[in-house]
Amino acid sequence: MHLQLDGNGPLHAQLTRALKAAMRSGLVAGSRLPATRQLARELGMSRNTVMAAYEQLRAEGFIEGRVGSGSYIAASLPRARPPAQPVEGSIAPQSAFARRMRECHQGFGGVVAEGVLHAFQCGEPMTNPMLTTVWARELSRAAQYTAPGYAPIRGLPALREATCDYLARRRGVHARPEDVLIVAGTQQAIALIADVLVDPGDLVAIEEPHYPAIRKVLQSHGARMHTTTVDHEGLVCAALPEGGAKLVCVTPSHQFPTGAVMSLQRRMELLDYASRHDAWIFEDDYDGEFRYDGKPLAALRSLDDHNRVIYVGTFSKAVSPTIRLGYLIMPPQLQRDFTSAKWMSDFSSPGVEQAALAQFIDNGGFERHLRRSAQVLKERRRVLIDGLRACGRGRLLIEDSRAGMHFVVWFPGRSDAEVATLVEHARRARLGLYSIAPLYLRPCGRAGLVMGYGGMSVAEIEQALVLFERCLDEIFPVSAKPLPRRPAQRPTRRSRHGRSRASSGSR
Ligand SMILES: Cc1ncc(COP(=O)(O)O)c(C=O)c1O
Numbered sequence: 001m002h003l004q005l006d007g008n009g010p011l012h013a014q015l016t017r018a019l020k021a022a023m024r025s026g027l028v029a030g031s032r033l034p035a036t037r038q039l040a041r042e043l044g045m046s047r048n049t050v051m052a053a054y055e056q057l058r059a060e061g062f063i064e065g066r067v068g069s070g071s072y073i074a075a076s077l078p079r080a081r082p083p084a085q086p087v088e089g090s091i092a093p094q095s096a097f098a099r100r101m102r103e104c105h106q107g108f109g110g111v112v113a114e115g116v117l118h119a120f121q122c123g124e125p126m127t128n129p130m131l132t133t134v135w136a137r138e139l140s141r142a143a144q145y146t147a148p149g150y151a152p153i154r155g156l157p158a159l160r161e162a163t164c165d166y167l168a169r170r171r172g173v174h175a176r177p178e179d180v181l182i183v184a185g186t187q188q189a190i191a192l193i194a195d196v197l198v199d200p201g202d203l204v205a206i207e208e209p210h211y212p213a214i215r216k217v218l219q220s221h222g223a224r225m226h227t228t229t230v231d232h233e234g235l236v237c238a239a240l241p242e243g244g245a246k247l248v249c250v251t252p253s254h255q256f257p258t259g260a261v262m263s264l265q266r267r268m269e270l271l272d273y274a275s276r277h278d279a280w281i282f283e284d285d286y287d288g289e290f291r292y293d294g295k296p297l298a299a300l301r302s303l304d305d306h307n308r309v310i311y312v313g314t315f316s317k318a319v320s321p322t323i324r325l326g327y328l329i330m331p332p333q334l335q336r337d338f339t340s341a342k343w344m345s346d347f348s349s350p351g352v353e354q355a356a357l358a359q360f361i362d363n364g365g366f367e368r369h370l371r372r373s374a375q376v377l378k379e380r381r382r383v384l385i386d387g388l389r390a391c392g393r394g395r396l397l398i399e400d401s402r403a404g405m406h407f408v409v410w411f412p413g414r415s416d417a418e419v420a421t422l423v424e425h426a427r428r429a430r431l432g433l434y435s436i437a438p439l440y441l442r443p444c445g446r447a448g449l450v451m452g453y454g455g456m457s458v459a460e461i462e463q464a465l466v467l468f469e470r471c472l473d474e475i476f477p478v479s480a481k482p483l484p485r486r487p488a489q490r491p492t493r494r495s496r497h498g499r500s501r502a503s504s505g506s507r
Contacts, residue, residue, distance in 0.1 A: 005018050011045055016057060032070055117463075160178075164177055183327065187217070205226045226241045234262030267300050275306045281308055284312055396410065397410040410446055
């Protein structure tokens with residue numbers, strides 16, 4: 001019998017109250033109570049205490065004794081009505097923040113649909129059993145020597161130093177350990193950026209299309225969003241708000257989701273815009289470590305002479321989103337505010353995971369893992385692109401970005417509604433497809449899919465392609481609607497690998 005004692009007053013009185021509550025809420029009238037000896041043993045109290053409680057309940061008419069056959073709950077005892085269970089979201093928002101959150105965040109999209117066999121889901125981590133083994137070893141080692149207190153607010157010095165070394169080697173970013181703030185992924189980084197920089201009504205420029213999770217955090221802080229076109233050179237700086245924005249959010253190394261790499265010219269224009277308008281730039285370098293054609297381009301932060309760029313990287317793609325670790329390189333003039341915001345949010349990120357990661361970077365395991373992963377991802381990408389080319393037969397255009405774990409496939413001449421039908425049809429065939437439409441704040445006039453392949457093996461990609469082709473044939477039969485001519489399209493380029501590359505124009 002589960003009884004909750006309230007800790008107030010003598011034990012027999014506590015037991016009396018607990019038994020009354022149990023009888024009211026759940027026990028059936030007329031049913032037998034446990035024998036006093038048994039209940040005393042279960043609760044670890046004396047039998048006299050239990051007998052005193054039963055005596056009191058009998059005196060108040062809650063229980064009836066039948067000589068020789070124990071104590072029974074009174075047949076006449078009215079049962080309390082269980083309290084009504086509030087319906088989710090049935091209350092008006094209790095704060096302006098909650099109201100804004102409800103307005104901008106209707107659902108947790110992008111989750112793998114139930115019952116799906118394969119899903120081309122973006123954001124899925126790369127499956128790698130070897131990493132699991134190595135990570136388990138690093139964690140258990142770190143658990144043994146990590147101090148049990150709270151980690152420092154900005155992060156463990158060892159991880160901040162390892163991050164600086166890594167960024168200098170791989171991303172051309174030169175930062176000091178004191179510039180680094182270890183955060184719970186990009187998602188916490190943008191929340192802290194919003195805390196430190198954004199007041200309700202402030203204008204924030206984001207790329208269109210973009211990663212909605214970031215936009216929603218900004219909107220829930222009351223930011224006004226200015227969507228800015230991207231083309232094959234990344235963000236179109238001429239389309240930024242003329243009067244200046246407080247903050248510009250960009251993914252220059254690998255535009256999300258189109259994959260465009262921001263040209264040097266545009267990078268310089270953006271930095272110039274920031275210094276002319278006193279704007280801040282949030283550089284989201286979410287998967288800059290995976291490039292398949294040569295050296296990754298240095299980060300935008302490496303060109304920033306005026307300390308306007310807030311550079312953010314994450315270990316979600318390179319290791320796993322489950323560790324919830326990333327870093328924010330703070331401009332010196334904002335360090336105090338960012339450190340306070342982090343303290344307000346969660347004091348600090350978990351120490352054991354930080355120590356394990358620092359060790360993983362220092363002993364070279366991390367970069368070895370990145371090199372191997374890049375090979376694996378390159379092969380997965382090749383198989384997917386070849387498969388899509390083979391089954392597309394003029395129905396789709398691949399926006400073949402040469403980095404990360406996803407790319408975009410456009411369906412020229414098709415509408416969002418038609419692509420939604422394809423997605424729904426695929427779901428019924430147990431294939432997860434993801435429309436690009438939710439990554440736009442405003443309708444864009446082009447329909448497409450974001451194809452994530454990081455979490456699928458080559459064999460899974462091949463099986464998924466069979467399902468994909470079947471769905472494509474059923475929903476967009478080859479003869480039903482030929483590809484319209486697109487005069488605005490740039491000429492097709494031949495890549496080093498002999499594959500053609502289609503790029504989008506300005507949207
Ligand atoms: C554009 C972009 N930024 C950041 C992230 C990673 O977020 P986090 O570090 O919070 O896991 C993702 C994940 O898919 C992303 O697509």
